Amino acid sequence: MTRSVVAISPDEIHSRLPAALDGSGPALLPGGPESFTGPLGVGEDSDDDPTAVVVATSGSTGEPKGVLLSANALLSSAELTLNRLGGPGQWILATPARYIGGIQVLVRSLLAGIHPVCMDLEAGFRVPDFVAAVSAVLDTPGRHYTALVPTQLARIVTSTEGLEALRALDGIVMGGAPLSAELRSAAGDAPLVSAYGMSETASGCVYDGVPLDGVSVRIVDGLVALSGPTLARGYRGRPDLTAASFVDGWFITSDLGKLVDGRLEILGRADDMINTGGVKVPASAVERLLEQHVSAACVVGLDHPEWGQIVAAAVVGAADLDKLRTLVRAELGAAAVPKVFRVVEELPLRGPGKVDRAAVRHYLS
Missing domain, CATH: 3.40.50.12780 (ANL, N-terminal domain)
Structure with missing residues (x-):
């Protein structure tokens, strides 16, 4: 049966x-x-x-x-x-x-x-x-x-x-x-x-x-x-x-x-690698660095006509974005510095504890 x-x-x-x-x-x-x-x-x-x-x-x-x-x-x-x-x-x-x-x-x-x-x-x-x-x-x-x-x-x-x-x-x-x-x-x-x-x-x-x-x-x-x-x-x-x-x-x-x-x-997801101007930036590495200074972070790649992709980030918590940019540049290099950077009250979730990256990408676009 x-x-x-x-x-x-x-x-x-x-x-x-x-x-x-x-x-x-x-x-x-x-x-x-x-x-x-x-x-x-x-x-x-x-x-x-x-x-x-x-x-x-x-x-x-x-x-x-x-x-x-x-x-x-x-x-x-x-x-x-x-x-x-x-x-x-x-x-x-x-x-x-x-x-x-x-x-x-x-x-x-x-x-x-x-x-x-x-x-x-x-x-x-x-x-x-x-x-x-x-x-x-x-x-x-x-x-x-x-x-x-x-x-x-x-x-x-x-x-x-x-x-x-x-x-x-x-x-x-x-x-x-x-x-x-x-x-x-x-x-x-x-x-x-x-x-x-x-x-x-x-x-x-x-x-x-x-x-x-x-x-x-x-x-x-x-x-x-x-x-x-x-x-x-x-x-x-x-x-x-x-x-x-x-x-x-x-x-x-x-x-x-x-x-x-x-x-x-x-080390991160295969699809979280951001290729910006020919330099590959792992989104997870940028996230880990940001989360040493904010409550939560989500880093995604956005399509860009000149760079192919650019690094974009949403962070939760009080944040000095200029200071965060300086930290990322010093630790991971200029290519990893988010070109789009926003503070949000919370990150959208698609399951228990899992950030909805598609929603973050749409918000930052």
């Missing part, structure tokens, strides 16, 4: 996950285009390993893709993560359950047999609510965990109560976006674990640069490639994209990276 994908609200996913994982229920789409629903096609399901969840990726540009995640991929990711963190425990669900980070908190909770404490995110993430959630899980014996994105952590570390709550936990998985050295330092001795991964790998599969057991990493033409039991089946209704990205058991990412003594270092 052909199984189907059904759209559900993120609030329903916890109660419906068990049936999706054992194949007795349909695959779940906890938010995303209606076009992802309906019968699963050839190669999109398996009797031995049912497709359990379809996650709609937000994508920095272009239309969303539906990532087909099997029960084995989700359960493998959860089990390997719990092993790395030190064993099962109670989780705080602090990110939306429509995204892979939130979904994995629920899968890890199912494996542990302990119901998570779910924060009410209807009005957004609030530090007092997080502190209350930590207090609630600490009433349960055993280990206590949560998963956050850097935007949430940046709010928590400004609060004494928030910092105390962080330090009371046994593990905090940081995903969604890179964790800066400055933010890690601000968190002090809180047990942060920087996770690298994506929907296509059923959440983070490289923790603090070290792959989870059974996960392999290699660099292919400068790009990070990942393999192991956590890989997705491919993309819903897009065998062409699946064939291009999932090659011989490896998922080829769009991230530039290198391996140093067996540890993975992410």
Whole structure:
């Protein structure tokens, strides 16, 4: 019998996950285009390993893709993560359950047999609510965990109560976006674990640069490639994209990276390189420098008739733009200095902690 994908609200996913994982229920789409629903096609399901969840990726540009995640991929990711963190425990669900980070908190909770404490995110993430959630899980014996994105952590570390709550936990998985050295330092001795991964790998599969057991990493033409039991089946209704990205058991990412003594270092996205007047400027390098002096930054390339592209930047927080230009020139060279520079109240997001670069580019154009 052909199984189907059904759209559900993120609030329903916890109660419906068990049936999706054992194949007795349909695959779940906890938010995303209606076009992802309906019968699963050839190669999109398996009797031995049912497709359990379809996650709609937000994508920095272009239309969303539906990532087909099997029960084995989700359960493998959860089990390997719990092993790395030190064993099962109670989780705080602090990110939306429509995204892979939130979904994995629920899968890890199912494996542990302990119901998570779910924060009410209807009005957004609030530090007092997080502190209350930590207090609630600490009433349960055993280990206590949560998963956050850097935007949430940046709010928590400004609060004494928030910092105390962080330090009371046994593990905090940081995903969604890179964790800066400055933010890690601000968190002090809180047990942060920087996770690298994506929907296509059923959440983070490289923790603090070290792959989870059974996960392999290699660099292919400068790009990070990942393999192991956590890989997705491919993309819903897009065998062409699946064939291009999932090659011989490896998922080829769009991230530039290198391996140093067996540890993975992410250098930025392949598409974040700005070619201005023949000089290639990595947007991520400019962002890292700016974020040493402002709350947040997004750097993009804008088309220009003379230079081909120019560097443009949006920053959050009080900023002396002339001083920032001087710093960039001194550290990264004249070509890296933003020719368009604006201060904004906040950066637009396209997912938990992920900046919407297309929106920033449109705003700066």
